[in-house]
Amino acid sequence: MALLTLAEAKAQLDITTTTHDTELQAYVDAIDEVIEGIIGPVTVREFTEQVDGRGPTLSLLRAPAISLTSFTPVLDGGPTLDVAQLHLNGALGEVRRKDGACFIGGPWMAVYQAGRAPVSPTINISGRILLQHWWRTQYGAARGNVGGADDFDVNEPVAGWGYAIPNRVLQLLEPFKTGPGVA
Structure with a gap:
């Protein structure tokens, strides 16, 4: 829209x-x-960006985020995280692990939808x-x-x-x- x-x-x-x-x-x-x-x-569309950092929360550059499509390691051998293992606070564009663990071993390539619908x-x-x-x-x-x-x-x-x-x-x-x- x-x-x-x-x-x-x-x-x-x-x-x-x-x-x-x-x-x-x-x-x-x-x-x-x-x-x-x-x-x-505002217009809902897909974004791809490299996300780096350590700790319990990683921030996407664009909020509000609607959904995560993929969250894959940039480096070979990095830890793979299924989006089902992640919680997205869309209003803030924050990603947390559902198991409460910290993010280590990145960077990751995040593919996600952001915008406002409606x-x-x-x-x-x-x-x-x-x-x-x-x-x-x-x-x-x-x-x-x-x-x-x-x-x-x-x-x-x-x-x-x-x-x-x-x-x-x-x-x-x-x-x-x-x-x-x-x-």
């Missing part, structure tokens, strides 16, 4: 023709990347607002101020983001941020 579809983007902008479909699709794709940069994966309506609305903001900056008054007044009336810069991401989008996404991983 996508964070935002082309049909939803067109509905948000009150566009009924196909004239801007290619351009709008580029915006939709960029919105996925930006929002996922803030809150982690996509929260709040995340979808955040994507719509971001799209509306970006579209308005491109077309401004020529598009009838889609969604309100000009940028400077309602959006103050946030350190590091400027006006690319309005405060209202960041505020809506705040509850979906995951904590920092433990290496």
